[in-house]
Amino acid sequence: MKKAICWYERAAEQNHPAAMNSLGECYAMGRGVPRDLETAMEWYRRAAELGEAMADYNMGWHLEQAGKLSEAYAHYRKAADGNDDSAWWALGRFYENGVVVAQDGKEARCCYETGEKLGSVKCKMRLARCKLLGIGGRRAKKAGLDLCRQALELAKESSEKEDYGYEAEMNLLRRTIAENES
Incomplete structure (x- = not known):
C-alpha cells in the first residue's frame, strides 16, 4: 500500500x-x-x-x-450532476426521507432510476423497494420482488461492496423482501 x-x-x-x-x-x-x-x-x-x-x-x-446535512446535500447534488452513481443513491435517500429537502417519493424514485442506469447496485436495491412498496409511483409487488432478487444477485459480485452504506442497503433489502414475500 x-x-x-x-x-x-x-x-x-x-x-x-x-x-x-x-x-x-x-x-x-x-x-x-x-x-x-x-x-x-x-x-x-x-x-x-x-x-x-x-x-x-x-x-x-x-x-x-x-x-x-445541508453541506452534504450540496456535495451530493454536485457529484450527481457529474454522473456519480452513488451520489444519485444519496440524493434519493434524502428525498425519500425528507432530509434537508421536502419528502418526495417521486423524486427519490427518479434519483434511484438515474443511478441504476449508471450502474449503481445500491440504486437498484432502493428502486426495487420503491416498486415493491409503491414509493413515488404505482406499487408492483411481483415486479418489485423480482427486482429485489435481481439486486441481491448483482450485489454478490458488485464492486460497490466496500462503498459507504452498502451493508445497510443489503440488510434493508433483505428485510423488505422478508416482509413482503407472504
Missing part, C-alpha cells in the same frame, strides 16, 4: 484529481497512512475543485456522517 500512496502523491502533485480522491480515501480509511479525516477532506476538496465527482460524493458522505 505504501507504493500506491507514493504513486497517488506523485500524481496528485501533477493535479490529477482521481489520484487526489484516492489519497483522500486512503486517509479516510487509514489505508497505508494514519486515519485522518481532516487530511482526507482536504484531498477530496482539491479533487472536487478539479471536477472529480466521486470526491464530491465522498465529501458529502463524511459531512452527512458529521450531521452537516
Whole structure:
C-alpha cells in the first residue's frame, strides 16, 4: 500500500484529481497512512475543485456522517450532476426521507432510476423497494420482488461492496423482501 500512496502523491502533485480522491480515501480509511479525516477532506476538496465527482460524493458522505446535512446535500447534488452513481443513491435517500429537502417519493424514485442506469447496485436495491412498496409511483409487488432478487444477485459480485452504506442497503433489502414475500 505504501507504493500506491507514493504513486497517488506523485500524481496528485501533477493535479490529477482521481489520484487526489484516492489519497483522500486512503486517509479516510487509514489505508497505508494514519486515519485522518481532516487530511482526507482536504484531498477530496482539491479533487472536487478539479471536477472529480466521486470526491464530491465522498465529501458529502463524511459531512452527512458529521450531521452537516445541508453541506452534504450540496456535495451530493454536485457529484450527481457529474454522473456519480452513488451520489444519485444519496440524493434519493434524502428525498425519500425528507432530509434537508421536502419528502418526495417521486423524486427519490427518479434519483434511484438515474443511478441504476449508471450502474449503481445500491440504486437498484432502493428502486426495487420503491416498486415493491409503491414509493413515488404505482406499487408492483411481483415486479418489485423480482427486482429485489435481481439486486441481491448483482450485489454478490458488485464492486460497490466496500462503498459507504452498502451493508445497510443489503440488510434493508433483505428485510423488505422478508416482509413482503407472504
